[in-house]
Amino acid sequence: MTKCQECNCKIPIDDKTIKIGDISVCSACGAEYEIISINPIQLELIEEEK
Numbered sequence: 001m002t003k004c005q006e007c008n009c010k011i012p013i014d015d016k017t018i019k020i021g022d023i024s025v026c027s028a029c030g031a032e033y034e035i036i037s038i039n040p041i042q043l044e045l046i047e048e049e050k
């Protein structure tokens with residue numbers, strides 16, 4: 001299971017519908033991740049500029 005790097009909670013990902021470039025958002029802390037690989041699933045944290 002994929003975990004959020006920020007809060008370590010699970011990130012729900014539907015591996016049947018995701019595709020590279022999709023954005024997945026952690027529902028607990030709001031961190032955004034881009035799908036960079038599907039098999040295996042890899043996420044890259046999108047850091048917001050402030």
Ligand SMILES: [Zn+2]
Pocket residue numbers: 004005006007008009026027028029030031
């Ligand atoms: Zn999180």
